[in-house]
Amino acid sequence: MVLFDNVSMTYPGGDMRAIDEMSFAIDDGEFVFLVGPSGSGKTSIIKLITGEVRADSGELNVNGFDLRRIRRGKLPALRRTIGVIFQDFRLIEDMTVYDNVAFAMHVVGASNREIRRRVPYVLDLVGLSGREKRFPREVSGGEQQRVAVARAIVNSPQLLIADEPTGNLDPARSLELMLLMDRINDNEMGTTVLVVTHEKELVNSFSKRVVAIEDGRVISDGMDGYYSYEIQ
Amino acid sequence: MKSSKIGYLIKEGFKSIGTHGFMSFASVTIIIACLVIMGSFTLIAVNIDSMLDSLEAENQVVAYVEETFSEEEARALQPEIEYISNVRLCRFVPREEAMEEFASQFENQALFQDVDASVLRDRYIIYLNDISLMEQTQEELYNIIGVANVDAHLGVAEGFVAVRNVVSAVSLILVVVLVVVSVFIMANTVKLATLSRREEIAIMKMVGASNWFIRFPFIVEGLVLGLLGAIIAFLLEWSVYDVVTNRIIAGVIGRLVSVIPFSQLSPIVLPVYLGVGLAVGVFGSTIAIRNYLQV
Numbered sequence: 001m002v003l004f005d006n007v008s009m010t011y012p013g014g015d016m017r018a019i020d021e022m023s024f025a026i027d028d029g030e031f032v033f034l035v036g037p038s039g040s041g042k043t044s045i046i047k048l049i050t051g052e053v054r055a056d057s058g059e060l061n062v063n064g065f066d067l068r069r070i071r072r073g074k075l076p077a078l079r080r081t082i083g084v085i086f087q088d089f090r091l092i093e094d095m096t097v098y099d100n101v102a103f104a105m106h107v108v109g110a111s112n113r114e115i116r117r118r119v120p121y122v123l124d125l126v127g128l129s130g131r132e133k134r135f136p137r138e139v140s141g142g143e144q145q146r147v148a149v150a151r152a153i154v155n156s157p158q159l160l161i162a163d164e165p166t167g168n169l170d171p172a173r174s175l176e177l178m179l180l181m182d183r184i185n186d187n188e189m190g191t192t193v194l195v196v197t198h199e200k201e202l203v204n205s206f207s208k209r210v211v212a213i214e215d216g217r218v219i220s221d222g223m224d225g226y227y228s229y230e231i232q
Numbered sequence: 233m234k235s236s237k238i239g240y241l242i243k244e245g246f247k248s249i250g251t252h253g254f255m256s257f258a259s260v261t262i263i264i265a266c267l268v269i270m271g272s273f274t275l276i277a278v279n280i281d282s283m284l285d286s287l288e289a290e291n292q293v294v295a296y297v298e299e300t301f302s303e304e305e306a307r308a309l310q311p312e313i314e315y316i317s318n319v320r321l322c323r324f325v326p327r328e329e330a331m332e333e334f335a336s337q338f339e340n341q342a343l344f345q346d347v348d349a350s351v352l353r354d355r356y357i358i359y360l361n362d363i364s365l366m367e368q369t370q371e372e373l374y375n376i377i378g379v380a381n382v383d384a385h386l387g388v389a390e391g392f393v394a395v396r397n398v399v400s401a402v403s404l405i406l407v408v409v410l411v412v413v414s415v416f417i418m419a420n421t422v423k424l425a426t427l428s429r430r431e432e433i434a435i436m437k438m439v440g441a442s443n444w445f446i447r448f449p450f451i452v453e454g455l456v457l458g459l460l461g462a463i464i465a466f467l468l469e470w471s472v473y474d475v476v477t478n479r480i481i482a483g484v485i486g487r488l489v490s491v492i493p494f495s496q497l498s499p500i501v502l503p504v505y506l507g508v509g510l511a512v513g514v515f516g517s518t519i520a521i522r523n524y525l526q527v
Protein backbone atom coordinates (compact mmCIF):
# COMPACT_ATOMS: atom_id res chain seq x y z
CA MET A 1 0.00 0.00 0.00
CA VAL A 2 1.18 3.49 -0.86
CA LEU A 3 -0.25 6.55 0.89
CA PHE A 4 0.73 10.13 0.10
CA ASP A 5 -1.02 12.63 2.35
CA ASN A 6 -0.16 16.27 1.67
CA VAL A 7 3.46 15.36 0.92
CA SER A 8 5.90 18.10 -0.09
CA MET A 9 9.54 17.70 -1.04
CA THR A 10 12.23 20.09 -2.23
CA TYR A 11 15.60 18.72 -3.38
CA PRO A 12 18.56 19.97 -1.40
CA GLY A 13 19.75 22.97 -3.35
CA GLY A 14 16.55 23.02 -5.41
CA ASP A 15 14.61 26.29 -5.55
CA MET A 16 11.14 24.84 -6.10
CA ARG A 17 9.12 22.02 -4.60
CA ALA A 18 9.55 18.92 -6.79
CA ILE A 19 6.49 17.48 -5.00
CA ASP A 20 3.90 19.99 -3.85
CA GLU A 21 1.29 18.99 -1.25
CA MET A 22 0.57 15.75 -3.06
CA SER A 23 -2.10 13.29 -1.91
CA PHE A 24 -3.10 9.92 -3.38
CA ALA A 25 -3.35 6.30 -2.27
CA ILE A 26 -2.67 3.01 -4.02
CA ASP A 27 -4.28 -0.08 -2.52
CA ASP A 28 -2.72 -3.52 -2.42
CA GLY A 29 -3.23 -5.35 -5.69
CA GLU A 30 -3.96 -2.24 -7.77
CA PHE A 31 -2.45 -1.51 -11.20
CA VAL A 32 -1.83 2.23 -11.67
CA PHE A 33 -0.37 4.29 -14.48
CA LEU A 34 1.42 7.48 -13.42
CA VAL A 35 1.57 10.02 -16.23
CA GLY A 36 2.79 13.59 -16.55
CA PRO A 37 5.13 15.80 -18.56
CA SER A 38 8.87 15.70 -18.20
CA GLY A 39 10.00 17.29 -14.95
CA SER A 40 6.57 16.99 -13.34
CA GLY A 41 7.89 14.85 -10.48
CA LYS A 42 7.28 11.23 -11.50
CA THR A 43 10.75 9.96 -10.67
CA SER A 44 10.67 12.04 -7.49
CA ILE A 45 7.57 10.13 -6.35
CA ILE A 46 9.47 6.86 -6.83
CA LYS A 47 12.45 8.19 -4.88
CA LEU A 48 10.12 9.15 -2.04
CA ILE A 49 8.55 5.68 -2.04
CA THR A 50 11.93 3.92 -1.86
CA GLY A 51 13.27 6.27 0.80
CA GLU A 52 16.00 7.61 -1.45
CA VAL A 53 14.82 11.13 -0.64
CA ARG A 54 12.87 12.30 2.37
CA ALA A 55 9.63 14.28 2.40
CA ASP A 56 9.73 17.70 4.05
CA SER A 57 6.14 17.58 5.27
CA GLY A 58 2.97 15.49 5.14
CA GLU A 59 2.45 11.81 5.84
CA LEU A 60 3.95 9.03 3.73
CA ASN A 61 3.30 5.31 4.22
CA VAL A 62 4.57 2.44 2.05
CA ASN A 63 3.88 -1.25 2.73
CA GLY A 64 3.38 -0.54 6.42
CA PHE A 65 6.50 1.61 6.82
CA ASP A 66 6.09 5.17 8.07
CA LEU A 67 8.56 6.93 5.80
CA ARG A 68 8.48 10.21 7.70
CA ARG A 69 9.83 8.47 10.79
CA ILE A 70 11.73 5.46 9.43
CA ARG A 71 15.27 4.94 10.75
CA ARG A 72 18.06 4.57 8.20
CA GLY A 73 18.73 1.03 9.36
CA LYS A 74 15.17 0.03 8.41
CA LEU A 75 15.45 1.18 4.81
CA PRO A 76 16.79 -2.18 3.54
CA ALA A 77 13.72 -3.90 5.01
CA LEU A 78 11.43 -1.42 3.23
CA ARG A 79 13.27 -1.79 -0.07
CA ARG A 80 13.00 -5.56 0.02
CA THR A 81 9.23 -5.18 -0.25
CA ILE A 82 9.58 -3.11 -3.42
CA GLY A 83 10.88 -4.01 -6.86
CA VAL A 84 11.97 -1.06 -8.99
CA ILE A 85 12.64 -0.97 -12.71
CA PHE A 86 14.62 2.23 -13.19
CA GLN A 87 14.37 4.66 -16.08
CA ASP A 88 18.02 3.86 -16.95
CA PHE A 89 17.91 0.14 -15.93
CA ARG A 90 20.80 0.51 -13.47
CA LEU A 91 22.35 -2.89 -14.08
CA ILE A 92 25.75 -3.72 -12.61
CA GLU A 93 28.15 -3.58 -15.55
CA ASP A 94 30.61 -6.19 -14.39
CA MET A 95 28.04 -8.81 -13.46
CA THR A 96 26.51 -11.21 -15.95
CA VAL A 97 22.80 -11.15 -16.70
CA TYR A 98 22.39 -14.11 -14.37
CA ASP A 99 24.37 -12.49 -11.53
CA ASN A 100 22.52 -9.19 -11.90
CA VAL A 101 19.35 -11.06 -11.00
CA ALA A 102 20.91 -13.52 -8.55
CA PHE A 103 22.59 -10.90 -6.38
CA ALA A 104 19.19 -9.39 -5.55
CA MET A 105 18.32 -12.77 -4.02
CA HIS A 106 21.63 -12.95 -2.16
CA VAL A 107 20.77 -9.53 -0.71
CA VAL A 108 17.64 -10.91 0.95
CA GLY A 109 19.52 -13.97 2.21
CA ALA A 110 18.04 -16.60 -0.10
CA SER A 111 19.76 -19.98 -0.09
CA ASN A 112 21.91 -21.07 -3.00
CA ARG A 113 19.38 -23.77 -3.83
CA GLU A 114 16.49 -21.31 -3.99
CA ILE A 115 18.57 -19.01 -6.16
CA ARG A 116 19.55 -21.75 -8.59
CA ARG A 117 15.89 -22.66 -8.97
CA ARG A 118 14.31 -19.22 -9.06
CA VAL A 119 16.67 -17.18 -11.28
CA PRO A 120 16.37 -19.37 -14.41
CA TYR A 121 12.60 -19.42 -13.94
CA VAL A 122 12.38 -15.61 -13.82
CA LEU A 123 14.81 -15.16 -16.71
CA ASP A 124 12.63 -17.50 -18.75
CA LEU A 125 9.55 -15.54 -17.73
CA VAL A 126 10.96 -12.32 -19.22
CA GLY A 127 12.29 -14.15 -22.29
CA LEU A 128 16.00 -14.06 -21.51
CA SER A 129 16.81 -17.77 -21.57
CA GLY A 130 20.15 -18.29 -23.25
CA ARG A 131 21.46 -14.83 -22.30
CA GLU A 132 22.52 -15.77 -18.74
CA LYS A 133 26.26 -15.60 -19.25
CA ARG A 134 26.33 -12.30 -21.18
CA PHE A 135 27.22 -8.98 -19.65
CA PRO A 136 24.77 -6.05 -19.85
CA ARG A 137 26.78 -4.37 -22.65
CA GLU A 138 26.53 -7.57 -24.68
CA VAL A 139 22.72 -7.57 -24.90
CA SER A 140 20.28 -5.17 -26.57
CA GLY A 141 18.58 -2.24 -24.84
CA GLY A 142 15.28 -4.13 -24.73
CA GLU A 143 17.02 -7.12 -23.21
CA GLN A 144 18.72 -4.95 -20.60
CA GLN A 145 15.28 -3.64 -19.74
CA ARG A 146 14.06 -7.18 -19.23
CA VAL A 147 17.04 -7.96 -16.99
CA ALA A 148 15.91 -5.00 -14.89
CA VAL A 149 12.38 -6.44 -14.84
CA ALA A 150 13.69 -9.85 -13.81
CA ARG A 151 15.72 -8.32 -10.98
CA ALA A 152 12.73 -6.31 -9.81
CA ILE A 153 10.38 -9.30 -9.62
CA VAL A 154 12.78 -12.05 -8.55
CA ASN A 155 12.05 -11.56 -4.83
CA SER A 156 8.28 -11.41 -5.41
CA PRO A 157 7.88 -7.86 -4.07
CA GLN A 158 4.61 -6.53 -2.67
CA LEU A 159 4.98 -3.45 -4.86
CA LEU A 160 6.46 -3.31 -8.34
CA ILE A 161 7.40 0.11 -9.70
CA ALA A 162 8.51 0.80 -13.27
CA ASP A 163 9.92 4.18 -14.31
CA GLU A 164 9.38 4.62 -18.08
CA PRO A 165 10.04 0.94 -18.72
CA THR A 166 9.06 1.20 -22.37
CA GLY A 167 11.28 4.17 -23.23
CA ASN A 168 13.68 2.05 -25.28
CA LEU A 169 11.24 -0.47 -26.70
CA ASP A 170 9.31 -0.68 -29.97
CA PRO A 171 5.51 -0.69 -29.64
CA ALA A 172 5.23 -4.47 -29.86
CA ARG A 173 7.84 -4.96 -27.15
CA SER A 174 6.22 -2.26 -25.01
CA LEU A 175 2.89 -4.01 -25.19
CA GLU A 176 4.54 -7.31 -24.34
CA LEU A 177 6.18 -5.76 -21.29
CA MET A 178 2.87 -4.24 -20.16
CA LEU A 179 1.17 -7.60 -20.53
CA LEU A 180 3.91 -9.10 -18.39
CA MET A 181 3.34 -6.44 -15.73
CA ASP A 182 -0.38 -7.11 -15.93
CA ARG A 183 0.27 -10.80 -15.42
CA ILE A 184 2.45 -10.09 -12.41
CA ASN A 185 -0.37 -7.90 -11.05
CA ASP A 186 -2.88 -10.67 -11.70
CA ASN A 187 -0.92 -13.42 -10.01
CA GLU A 188 -2.05 -15.11 -6.85
CA MET A 189 0.04 -12.76 -4.71
CA GLY A 190 -1.67 -9.72 -6.16
CA THR A 191 1.49 -7.65 -6.61
CA THR A 192 0.72 -3.94 -6.66
CA VAL A 193 2.03 -2.32 -9.85
CA LEU A 194 2.87 1.33 -10.50
CA VAL A 195 3.97 2.17 -14.03
CA VAL A 196 5.31 5.58 -15.05
CA THR A 197 4.92 6.21 -18.76
CA HIS A 198 4.55 8.77 -21.52
CA GLU A 199 2.88 6.46 -23.97
CA LYS A 200 -0.72 7.46 -24.56
CA GLU A 201 -1.52 4.55 -26.86
CA LEU A 202 -0.27 2.10 -24.35
CA VAL A 203 -2.16 3.59 -21.42
CA ASN A 204 -5.33 3.71 -23.46
CA SER A 205 -5.10 0.10 -24.55
CA PHE A 206 -5.49 -0.96 -20.91
CA SER A 207 -8.41 0.24 -18.91
CA LYS A 208 -6.52 0.94 -15.71
CA ARG A 209 -6.44 3.68 -13.15
CA VAL A 210 -4.43 6.70 -14.35
CA VAL A 211 -2.91 9.25 -11.97
CA ALA A 212 -1.80 12.40 -13.84
CA ILE A 213 0.57 14.91 -12.30
CA GLU A 214 1.97 18.27 -13.26
CA ASP A 215 4.42 20.50 -11.39
CA GLY A 216 4.47 18.16 -8.46
CA ARG A 217 0.71 18.06 -8.01
CA VAL A 218 -1.97 15.48 -8.89
CA ILE A 219 -4.20 17.00 -11.57
CA SER A 220 -6.42 14.03 -12.30
CA ASP A 221 -6.96 10.55 -10.98
CA GLY A 222 -9.43 8.07 -12.45
CA MET A 223 -10.26 5.06 -14.53
CA ASP A 224 -10.98 7.05 -17.68
CA GLY A 225 -7.50 6.91 -19.15
CA TYR A 226 -4.91 9.31 -20.40
CA TYR A 227 -7.31 11.72 -22.14
CA SER A 228 -8.62 13.32 -19.02
CA TYR A 229 -5.05 14.41 -18.29
CA GLU A 230 -4.77 15.99 -21.77
CA ILE A 231 -7.96 17.98 -21.34
CA GLN A 232 -6.60 19.69 -18.24
CA MET B 233 24.56 -14.40 8.87
CA LYS B 234 24.11 -17.68 7.09
CA SER B 235 27.27 -19.40 5.92
CA SER B 236 26.08 -19.49 2.32
CA LYS B 237 25.78 -15.71 2.46
CA ILE B 238 29.26 -15.28 3.94
CA GLY B 239 30.62 -17.61 1.29
CA TYR B 240 28.96 -15.53 -1.40
CA LEU B 241 30.30 -12.26 0.02
CA ILE B 242 33.85 -13.61 0.31
CA LYS B 243 33.66 -14.84 -3.26
CA GLU B 244 32.41 -11.42 -4.38
CA GLY B 245 35.40 -9.80 -2.65
CA PHE B 246 37.86 -12.03 -4.49
CA LYS B 247 36.02 -11.60 -7.78
CA SER B 248 36.19 -7.86 -7.41
CA ILE B 249 39.99 -7.96 -7.09
CA GLY B 250 40.09 -9.52 -10.54
CA THR B 251 37.41 -7.27 -12.04
CA HIS B 252 39.18 -4.14 -10.85
CA GLY B 253 42.59 -5.48 -11.79
CA PHE B 254 44.32 -2.17 -12.36
CA MET B 255 43.12 -0.65 -9.11
CA SER B 256 44.05 -3.78 -7.18
CA PHE B 257 47.51 -3.62 -8.73
CA ALA B 258 47.83 0.08 -7.87
CA SER B 259 46.77 -0.42 -4.25
CA VAL B 260 49.14 -3.32 -3.71
CA THR B 261 51.99 -1.37 -5.31
CA ILE B 262 51.39 1.59 -3.03
CA ILE B 263 51.23 -0.57 0.07
CA ILE B 264 54.50 -2.23 -0.98
CA ALA B 265 56.23 1.08 -1.72
CA CYS B 266 55.16 2.62 1.59
CA LEU B 267 56.16 -0.39 3.63
CA VAL B 268 59.53 -0.81 1.94
CA ILE B 269 60.43 2.87 2.18
CA MET B 270 59.36 3.23 5.80
CA GLY B 271 60.82 -0.14 6.70
CA SER B 272 64.18 0.74 5.13
CA PHE B 273 64.43 4.01 7.02
CA THR B 274 63.53 2.33 10.26
CA LEU B 275 66.05 -0.45 9.68
CA ILE B 276 68.79 2.06 8.87
CA ALA B 277 68.00 3.92 12.10
CA VAL B 278 67.97 0.67 14.08
CA ASN B 279 71.36 -0.25 12.65
CA ILE B 280 72.91 3.14 13.37
CA ASP B 281 71.55 2.85 16.87
CA SER B 282 73.12 -0.55 17.37
CA MET B 283 76.44 0.65 15.93
CA LEU B 284 76.39 3.54 18.36
CA ASP B 285 75.62 1.07 21.10
CA SER B 286 78.66 -1.02 20.32
CA LEU B 287 80.91 2.03 19.86
CA GLU B 288 79.66 3.43 23.13
CA ALA B 289 80.34 0.16 24.85
CA GLU B 290 83.96 0.49 23.79
CA ASN B 291 84.21 3.87 25.39
CA GLN B 292 86.01 3.49 28.68
CA VAL B 293 86.73 5.55 31.77
CA VAL B 294 90.01 5.04 33.60
CA ALA B 295 90.18 5.63 37.36
CA TYR B 296 93.71 5.91 38.86
CA VAL B 297 94.33 4.81 42.43
CA GLU B 298 96.41 6.89 44.90
CA GLU B 299 100.10 5.96 44.70
CA THR B 300 100.18 5.46 48.43
CA PHE B 301 97.74 2.55 48.21
CA SER B 302 99.19 -0.93 48.17
CA GLU B 303 97.91 -3.34 45.53
CA GLU B 304 95.82 -5.06 48.20
CA GLU B 305 94.22 -1.79 49.21
CA ALA B 306 93.72 -0.82 45.60
CA ARG B 307 91.96 -4.10 44.80
CA ALA B 308 89.66 -3.51 47.74
CA LEU B 309 88.11 -0.56 45.92
CA GLN B 310 86.46 -2.81 43.30
CA PRO B 311 83.14 -3.38 45.11
CA GLU B 312 82.86 0.32 45.82
CA ILE B 313 83.29 1.17 42.13
CA GLU B 314 80.90 -1.56 41.03
CA TYR B 315 78.36 -0.16 43.46
CA ILE B 316 77.91 2.91 41.25
CA SER B 317 74.81 2.15 39.25
CA ASN B 318 76.06 3.41 35.89
CA VAL B 319 79.10 1.11 36.01
CA ARG B 320 78.55 -1.85 33.77
CA LEU B 321 81.93 -3.49 34.14
CA CYS B 322 85.19 -2.65 35.85
CA ARG B 323 88.51 -4.35 35.57
CA PHE B 324 91.45 -3.84 37.91
CA VAL B 325 94.80 -3.32 36.17
CA PRO B 326 97.82 -3.46 38.50
CA ARG B 327 100.68 -1.10 37.73
CA GLU B 328 102.91 -3.94 36.43
CA GLU B 329 100.38 -4.93 33.83
CA ALA B 330 99.91 -1.31 32.85
CA MET B 331 103.66 -1.00 32.47
CA GLU B 332 103.83 -4.04 30.21
CA GLU B 333 101.08 -2.65 28.04
CA PHE B 334 102.80 0.69 27.96
CA ALA B 335 106.14 -0.82 27.04
CA SER B 336 104.68 -2.96 24.30
CA GLN B 337 103.31 0.16 22.68
CA PHE B 338 106.81 1.60 22.50
CA GLU B 339 108.70 -1.60 21.86
CA ASN B 340 111.38 -0.03 19.71
CA GLN B 341 112.18 2.82 21.98
CA ALA B 342 114.80 1.77 24.48
CA LEU B 343 114.05 4.75 26.61
CA PHE B 344 110.94 3.15 28.02
CA GLN B 345 112.15 -0.40 28.31
CA ASP B 346 113.61 -0.30 31.78
CA VAL B 347 111.36 2.18 33.48
CA ASP B 348 110.22 0.93 36.86
CA ALA B 349 106.54 0.07 37.18
CA SER B 350 106.35 2.17 40.33
CA VAL B 351 106.14 5.35 38.26
CA LEU B 352 102.68 4.22 37.14
CA ARG B 353 99.56 3.87 39.26
CA ASP B 354 97.18 0.96 39.75
CA ARG B 355 94.03 1.63 37.80
CA TYR B 356 90.53 0.53 36.98
CA ILE B 357 89.23 0.29 33.42
CA ILE B 358 85.53 1.10 33.71
CA TYR B 359 82.75 0.59 31.15
CA LEU B 360 79.49 2.46 31.57
CA ASN B 361 75.86 1.60 30.96
CA ASP B 362 74.94 5.04 29.70
CA ILE B 363 77.67 7.30 28.48
CA SER B 364 75.45 10.36 28.52
CA LEU B 365 75.76 10.18 32.33
CA MET B 366 79.55 10.08 32.13
CA GLU B 367 80.14 13.36 33.92
CA GLN B 368 77.98 12.35 36.87
CA THR B 369 79.71 9.00 37.11
CA GLN B 370 83.06 10.75 37.03
CA GLU B 371 82.00 12.80 40.08
CA GLU B 372 80.92 9.66 41.90
CA LEU B 373 84.28 8.01 41.16
CA TYR B 374 86.12 11.05 42.50
CA ASN B 375 84.13 10.71 45.72
CA ILE B 376 85.60 7.29 46.38
CA ILE B 377 88.50 7.60 48.83
CA GLY B 378 91.57 6.22 47.12
CA VAL B 379 90.69 7.38 43.62
CA ALA B 380 93.26 9.98 42.69
CA ASN B 381 92.25 10.85 39.18
CA VAL B 382 89.58 9.94 36.62
CA ASP B 383 90.21 10.01 32.90
CA ALA B 384 86.95 10.37 31.01
CA HIS B 385 86.42 11.54 27.43
CA LEU B 386 83.51 13.81 28.12
CA GLY B 387 83.69 15.35 24.67
CA VAL B 388 83.34 11.96 23.01
CA ALA B 389 80.34 11.16 25.19
CA GLU B 390 78.66 14.39 24.21
CA GLY B 391 79.36 13.63 20.56
CA PHE B 392 77.65 10.27 20.79
CA VAL B 393 74.62 11.74 22.47
CA ALA B 394 74.38 14.41 19.78
CA VAL B 395 74.67 11.90 16.92
CA ARG B 396 72.07 9.66 18.48
CA ASN B 397 69.66 12.55 18.94
CA VAL B 398 70.07 13.63 15.34
CA VAL B 399 69.55 10.10 14.05
CA SER B 400 66.38 9.59 16.09
CA ALA B 401 65.00 13.00 15.16
CA VAL B 402 65.69 12.57 11.45
CA SER B 403 64.25 9.07 11.28
CA LEU B 404 61.20 10.09 13.30
CA ILE B 405 60.52 13.04 11.00
CA LEU B 406 61.05 10.88 7.90
CA VAL B 407 58.71 8.17 9.12
CA VAL B 408 56.02 10.69 10.07
CA VAL B 409 56.26 12.42 6.69
CA LEU B 410 56.17 9.09 4.87
CA VAL B 411 53.18 7.88 6.86
CA VAL B 412 51.26 11.06 6.06
CA VAL B 413 52.19 10.89 2.38
CA SER B 414 51.32 7.21 2.04
CA VAL B 415 48.00 7.52 3.85
CA PHE B 416 47.15 10.38 1.50
CA ILE B 417 48.10 8.41 -1.61
CA MET B 418 46.32 5.33 -0.32
CA ALA B 419 43.12 7.24 0.45
CA ASN B 420 43.10 8.71 -3.03
CA THR B 421 43.73 5.40 -4.71
CA VAL B 422 40.90 3.76 -2.82
CA LYS B 423 38.67 6.74 -3.54
CA LEU B 424 39.40 6.37 -7.24
CA ALA B 425 38.78 2.65 -7.01
CA THR B 426 35.41 3.12 -5.36
CA LEU B 427 34.33 6.06 -7.51
CA SER B 428 33.72 3.61 -10.35
CA ARG B 429 31.66 1.50 -7.98
CA ARG B 430 29.50 4.30 -6.65
CA GLU B 431 26.73 3.32 -9.03
CA GLU B 432 27.08 -0.33 -8.10
CA ILE B 433 26.74 0.52 -4.40
CA ALA B 434 23.69 2.71 -5.09
CA ILE B 435 22.04 -0.14 -7.00
CA MET B 436 22.71 -2.59 -4.20
CA LYS B 437 21.16 -0.20 -1.71
CA MET B 438 18.09 0.20 -3.92
CA VAL B 439 17.61 -3.55 -4.00
CA GLY B 440 17.61 -3.55 -0.19
CA ALA B 441 21.16 -4.54 0.66
CA SER B 442 22.25 -3.72 4.21
CA ASN B 443 25.42 -1.71 4.72
CA TRP B 444 27.17 -4.83 5.95
CA PHE B 445 26.28 -6.75 2.82
CA ILE B 446 27.89 -4.00 0.74
CA ARG B 447 30.87 -3.47 3.01
CA PHE B 448 31.82 -7.11 3.47
CA PRO B 449 33.25 -7.78 -0.02
CA PHE B 450 35.15 -4.48 0.14
CA ILE B 451 36.69 -5.51 3.44
CA VAL B 452 37.61 -8.93 2.09
CA GLU B 453 39.19 -7.19 -0.87
CA GLY B 454 41.12 -4.73 1.33
CA LEU B 455 42.25 -7.57 3.58
CA VAL B 456 43.54 -9.67 0.72
CA LEU B 457 45.29 -6.74 -0.99
CA GLY B 458 46.78 -5.56 2.30
CA LEU B 459 48.11 -9.03 3.12
CA LEU B 460 49.47 -9.50 -0.36
CA GLY B 461 51.21 -6.12 -0.24
CA ALA B 462 52.69 -6.86 3.19
CA ILE B 463 54.08 -10.24 2.15
CA ILE B 464 55.61 -8.94 -1.07
CA ALA B 465 57.04 -5.91 0.78
CA PHE B 466 58.56 -8.19 3.41
CA LEU B 467 60.27 -10.39 0.81
CA LEU B 468 61.47 -7.32 -1.07
CA GLU B 469 62.80 -5.68 2.09
CA TRP B 470 64.55 -8.90 2.97
CA SER B 471 66.39 -9.18 -0.32
CA VAL B 472 67.27 -5.48 -0.45
CA TYR B 473 68.54 -5.63 3.12
CA ASP B 474 70.63 -8.71 2.40
CA VAL B 475 72.16 -7.21 -0.74
CA VAL B 476 72.98 -3.89 0.95
CA THR B 477 74.37 -5.40 4.14
CA ASN B 478 76.50 -7.89 2.21
CA ARG B 479 78.02 -4.99 0.31
CA ILE B 480 78.73 -3.19 3.56
CA ILE B 481 80.26 -6.22 5.24
CA ALA B 482 82.43 -6.89 2.20
CA GLY B 483 83.48 -3.24 1.94
CA VAL B 484 85.75 -1.00 3.96
CA ILE B 485 83.14 0.16 6.45
CA GLY B 486 82.44 -3.45 7.30
CA ARG B 487 85.61 -3.57 9.36
CA LEU B 488 84.49 -0.63 11.46
CA VAL B 489 80.83 -1.40 12.01
CA SER B 490 78.66 -4.45 12.33
CA VAL B 491 75.15 -4.80 10.88
CA ILE B 492 72.24 -6.64 12.42
CA PRO B 493 71.39 -9.76 10.37
CA PHE B 494 67.87 -9.73 8.89
CA SER B 495 66.98 -13.01 10.59
CA GLN B 496 67.27 -11.14 13.88
CA LEU B 497 64.95 -8.34 12.67
CA SER B 498 62.32 -10.38 10.83
CA PRO B 499 60.36 -11.48 13.94
CA ILE B 500 59.52 -7.79 14.37
CA VAL B 501 59.43 -6.68 10.73
CA LEU B 502 57.02 -9.39 9.54
CA PRO B 503 54.24 -8.82 12.12
CA VAL B 504 54.56 -5.04 11.76
CA TYR B 505 54.29 -5.31 7.97
CA LEU B 506 51.30 -7.65 8.19
CA GLY B 507 49.62 -5.39 10.74
CA VAL B 508 50.16 -2.22 8.74
CA GLY B 509 49.15 -3.92 5.48
CA LEU B 510 45.93 -5.26 6.98
CA ALA B 511 45.09 -1.98 8.69
CA VAL B 512 45.68 0.10 5.57
CA GLY B 513 43.72 -2.35 3.41
CA VAL B 514 40.72 -2.67 5.70
CA PHE B 515 40.51 0.94 6.89
CA GLY B 516 41.20 2.23 3.39
CA SER B 517 38.27 0.36 1.88
CA THR B 518 35.93 1.01 4.81
CA ILE B 519 36.60 4.74 4.85
CA ALA B 520 36.41 5.07 1.09
CA ILE B 521 32.92 3.58 0.76
CA ARG B 522 31.55 5.22 3.90
CA ASN B 523 30.17 8.22 2.01
CA TYR B 524 28.42 6.08 -0.56
CA LEU B 525 26.51 4.13 2.05
CA GLN B 526 24.43 7.14 3.15
CA VAL B 527 21.83 6.62 0.40
Ligand SMILES: Nc1ncnc2c1ncn2[C@@H]1O[C@H](COP(=O)(O)OP(=O)(O)OP(=O)(O)O)[C@@H](O)[C@H]1O
Pocket residue numbers: 011012013014018036037038039040041042043044045
Ligand atom coordinates in the same frame (compact mmCIF):
# COMPACT_ATOMS: atom_id res chain seq x y z
N1 LIG C 1 18.66 15.53 -7.73
C1 LIG C 1 17.93 16.62 -7.99
N2 LIG C 1 18.29 17.82 -7.47
C2 LIG C 1 17.56 18.93 -7.69
N3 LIG C 1 16.46 18.96 -8.45
C3 LIG C 1 16.05 17.80 -9.01
C4 LIG C 1 16.75 16.58 -8.81
N4 LIG C 1 16.12 15.59 -9.49
C5 LIG C 1 15.05 16.17 -10.09
N5 LIG C 1 14.98 17.49 -9.81
C6 LIG C 1 13.94 18.43 -10.23
O1 LIG C 1 12.71 18.02 -9.68
C7 LIG C 1 11.66 18.12 -10.65
C8 LIG C 1 11.00 16.78 -10.85
O2 LIG C 1 11.94 15.89 -11.43
P1 LIG C 1 11.62 14.36 -11.75
O3 LIG C 1 12.89 13.69 -12.06
O4 LIG C 1 10.78 13.81 -10.67
O5 LIG C 1 10.76 14.52 -13.07
P2 LIG C 1 10.09 13.38 -13.99
O6 LIG C 1 8.62 13.60 -13.94
O7 LIG C 1 10.57 12.06 -13.60
O8 LIG C 1 10.64 13.76 -15.42
P3 LIG C 1 11.04 12.81 -16.67
O9 LIG C 1 9.78 12.40 -17.35
O10 LIG C 1 11.86 13.68 -17.55
O11 LIG C 1 11.80 11.66 -16.12
C9 LIG C 1 12.30 18.71 -11.90
O12 LIG C 1 12.08 20.08 -11.90
C10 LIG C 1 13.76 18.39 -11.73
O13 LIG C 1 14.53 19.40 -12.35
Ligand SMILES: [Mg+2]
Pocket residue numbers: 042043044087163
Ligand atom coordinates in the same frame (compact mmCIF):
# COMPACT_ATOMS: atom_id res chain seq x y z
MG1 LIG D 1 11.83 10.57 -14.51
